[in-house]
Amino acid sequence: MSNKKNKVIEAATKLFAEKGFENTSMANICLEANVSKGLVYHHFKSKESILIEIFTNVTDKMIEMNAKSKSSQEPKLQLVQLIETIFYQLECDKTFFQLNLNIMFQPTTRQILKEQIEKRASILLNSVKNIFDQISLEKSTLLSYVFIAEIDGISLNYLTVFDEYPLDMIKQELINKYIHF
Incomplete structure (x- = not known):
């Protein structure tokens, strides 16, 4: 991917996150990326196509990360590794x-x-x-939904609700919960 295209994606990601998709114009993206509209339209058909590319790129990274994190480790250790990775990404x-x-x-x-x-x-x-299939086949689907909901709730609180959110302590508490599951 070209450097200018990367600049557009980075600028759009920042603006979409801060202002929202609907409140971000192509002109805002060009200004933030310090590129011309012509360059943006050379790489992208529309603002929607920029959003789709951003989301698709991140999904591809998630798939890649998931493939790397699969291991022959005991399932509880796999959960710990997953929690560590999620919290690291959340902070970074x-x-x-x-x-x-x-x-x-x-x-x-x-x-x-x-x-x-x-x-x-x-x-x-x-x-x-x-x-979770390796831990409890009987309840693996339910446990998976609960785990994802916990991560979503933690993320929501960290990003939007509390200024002094104890992210490290919550991560440790979640690890303790699942290691002793």
């Missing part, structure tokens, strides 16, 4: 997680990304369920 890439929240709460973006959101949700659920 706050803008992306804020973008995800904006996407989920805006009907327009949910509709634009419907297919990609469903694909990502399926990948995440299956990945978590594979771990």
